[in-house]
Amino acid sequence: SYEAENPWCEEIRDGIDSVLRNRCDVQYVYMDTKKNIESGLEKAKEAYGLYQQLRPDGVIAVDDNAQSMFVTAYLKEKVKTPVIFCAVNEAPSKYGYPATNETGVLERNFIGQSIAFAKQLIPSIRTIGFLVKESPSGRAILKQVESEYHDYLAEVTEFKLVQTIQKALAEIEVFKKTSDLLFLGATNGILDTEGQPLNNEQVTQIVAKAFGKPMIGANDFHVRNGVLCAVVKSGQAQGKIAAEMLVQTMDGTPVSEIPIRVNKYGKRMLNVTVMESLGIRPRRRALIGTELIKKNE
Secondary structure (H helix, E strand, O other): OOOOOHHHHHHHHHHHHHHHOOOOOOOOOOOOOOOHHHHHHHHHHHHHHHHHOOOOOOEEOHHHHHHHHHHHHHHOOOOOOEEEEEOOOOOOHOOOOOOOOOEHHHHHHHOOHHHOOOOOOHHOOEEEEEEEEEEEEHHHHHHHHHHHHHOOOEEHHHHHHEEEEHHHHHHHHHHHHHHOEEEOOOOOOEEEEOOEEEOHHHHHHHHHHHOOOOOEEEHHHHHHHHOOOOEEOOOHHHHHHHHHHHHHHHHHOOHHHHOOEEOOOOEEEEHHHHHHOOOOOHHHHOOEEEEEOOOOO
């Protein structure tokens, strides 16, 4: 769904390649919808043209925009080629999954676990706000929060979807007054003051400086870019599972016999540079099983 250099795409690609690189000729197509969602339908049409040209033995479609713009329009129940979806945030029923030629891997963020981890580090945390880019995946995170916030160890103040850095900074002024902790979702493509897209690292650093309090995220790159900590989901794991499911179909297992799976296991990560800058001194037991990294310079 996104651009080739997107860190999440790189993780997914690593996972797929770990399974398929010695077995298949793999070609990647990028829809660039994080940076320019308006071009998504045209990119999907181009992808279908390539599909017709290549006549592949299988397709892996990654993230939600690839489902809504490409798979449901061109492949679902229209071709016999097995299609494996990967990293889908929405309920599978939204896209009519599973289908006769389709199964795959659902993605869920480890939000409650990340809040619990942050509270281990800072027991005084009582409230949390959410700042996420306005996008299909951002709205899917909102649905997840709405369905599970009663189980969080911090009270949710507000959930804000934004498209520009000006709007993000305006919301931060409110969060500074209401929230002890901020969840920062994937923000690649948020527009700067001149209407140009910013990347995740740029947005994270701008928001962290403005908020001045602890932040959590959902991905490896969030922690590396400057949030305090997270229980991160793994793109490598989801890509690997999707590729293994595709190999099953190539080896003769009917798609109907391969159930939809959900990512289950996260990894605790802590940015020690951010921890030290915030003056946090955690108990040793809070660091057990945690990957410690330093902020990107």
